[in-house]
Amino acid sequence: MHSKLLDQLIQSLRCLPGVGPKSAQRMALxxxxxxxxxxxxxxxxxxxxxxxxxxxxxxxxxxxxAVCRLCSNPNRDQSLLCIVGSPADMFAIEQAGSYNGMYFLLTGHLSPIDGIGPQEIGISELLTLLDSRPVQEVILANNPTVEGEATASYIAALLRDRELSVSRIAHGVPVGGELEFVDGGTLSHAFNGRLRLK
Amino acid sequence: MHSKLLDQLIQSLRCLPGVGPKSAQRMALxxxxxxxxxxxxxxxxxxxxxxxxxxxxxxxxxxxxAVCRLCSNPNRDQSLLCIVGSPADMFAIEQAGSYNGMYFLLTGHLSPIDGIGPQEIGISELLTLLDSRPVQEVILANNPTVEGEATASYIAALLRDRELSVSRIAHGVPVGGELEFVDGGTLSHAFNGRLRLK
Incomplete structure (x- = not known):
């Protein structure tokens, strides 16, 4: 407004996710x-x-x-490999703190309609990694969306003939959630994946 | 977490106002x-x-x-000087678009308890400006807070002996607001500052 450079600064702050014109102005000032x-x-x-x-x-x-702090940590369980679709998912799992294995990061999920096939998300790198590391269990932690499920199924089919177990993280009612407000798809998953207590 | 540099980036993004740990992580990624x-x-x-x-x-x-685009704009009314307490207030007035005079920006409001006196907010610069410019009306647009009101009163008293008119922006019920939800202080202002229609 009264300064071109200040306007440029406000404009470039707007490239940050979740930052609109008012927030960008507040940040710049x-x-x-x-x-x-x-x-x-x-x-x-x-x-x-x-x-x-x-x-x-x-x-x-x-x-x-070259190799991240997590992959080079000798205290982590080399036999577990968790497959995630984004770095944010990896952060979330690490912050939960209950998983102590290794990770493999796909660059997104399969979406043939957008031209995103196995090569684009890094499936060949995953197979190379599995050939070279002592992995015994692959945990598919892809998002529970249509693309995430498709990617998980694709990887599960691809690994069928290998001597390792493949699992998918459980879907169900979130801890602390109320059944009343849980959607139908999640409830169906919760019933299908029920655990026998006795 | 898995990268020191990424952690540093997340940390430095947190210096932005309104950005917590989760937003900073999202922005960094x-x-x-x-x-x-x-x-x-x-x-x-x-x-x-x-x-x-x-x-x-x-x-x-x-x-x-040296002189901003607004002050060097020959189309603006040099006889009006609006005094504001922050650049964000100046932006808001400009965006409203109905004011076409000049501005003077105080660096905050008087707050003797915090050691902020007239010198700290730039009162002497204001007096110098008034001596050198053809100002006929000073409009006090300080915030309607205790400090803002005190600052406005102080400036009004200081300018009493000068040959210029001094006004304060109107306080009252916001346009589009409902009386039911307006606080008592604002309602009192709205009654005291009522305009005679006939």
Whole structure:
């Protein structure tokens, strides 16, 4: 408005997900008026991350090293391999803290209509990894969406002849959720996947 | 988690206002996985803004020039001077689009308990500006908070002996608001400031 450069800053902040015009304006004013140290650090960190962040050779997660900290951790169980569709899913599983195996990151899910086939999401890299590592169980943690389910089924079929077990994470009623507000598909899954207690 | 640099990026994104751990993570992954061009542009723009954005010599708003685009616009009414407490307020007034005069930006409001006196918010710069410009009316658009009202009263008292009119923006019921949900203080203001129609 009164400064072209400030307008440019507001515009470039809008590339961040979930940031609209008002938030971008608030962020730009905050960075320039109140926290120039934070702004300088942010700019430097983004530049450094752009230069140095690549993919881990094993799990394909973002990392600045050849093999990420998680894959090179000797305390993790090498016999378990969890397959996820996005880095955010990997973060969520790690934050839950109950899984101690390895990961493999697909770049998305199969979606033939968008031209995304097995090569695009990294299936061949997955097979190479399985050939070279002592994996005994593959856990399919793809999203419970149509594409996620299709990808999980495809991988399960592909691994049928190998000597390893393949499992899918359980679908059901979320812990703390109320049955009344759970959708029909989830309830059907919860009934089909019921566990015998006695 | 699996990358120190990615953690640093998430941490530095948290300096933005309104960005918590989950949003910062989402932003970092988005910038690195999906929009490296946008990330590079953002980093460059922040650096450039840090180097070049200073204060307008007249209104003290953020600008990369000596005098901002608004102050150097010959179509604006030089006889009106609107005093605001923050750049965001100035943006809001400009976006409303009904005001065509000049601005002066105070750096906050008077708050003696926090050690913020007239010198800290730029009162002397305001007086210098009034001496050098053909201002006929000063419009006090400080926030309707305790500090904002105190600042407005202080400035009004300071300008009492000058040959210019001083006004305060109207307080009352917001347009589109319902009386039922308007607080008592605002309603009192709306009654005290009522306009005679006939």
């Amino acid at each position: 905050y960075l320039m008026e109140r926290n120039r140290t934070g702004a300088a650090l942010l700019s430097e960190t983004i530049t450094e991350a752009l230069q140095r962040l690549g993919r881990c050779q094993q799990c394909r997660a973002l990392t600045e090293e | 988005y910038l690195m996985e999906r929009n490296r061009t946008g990330a590079a542009l953002l980093s460059e723009t922040i650096t450039e803004a840090l180097q070049r954005l200073g204060r307008c010599q007249q209104c003290r708003a953020l600008t990369e020039e």
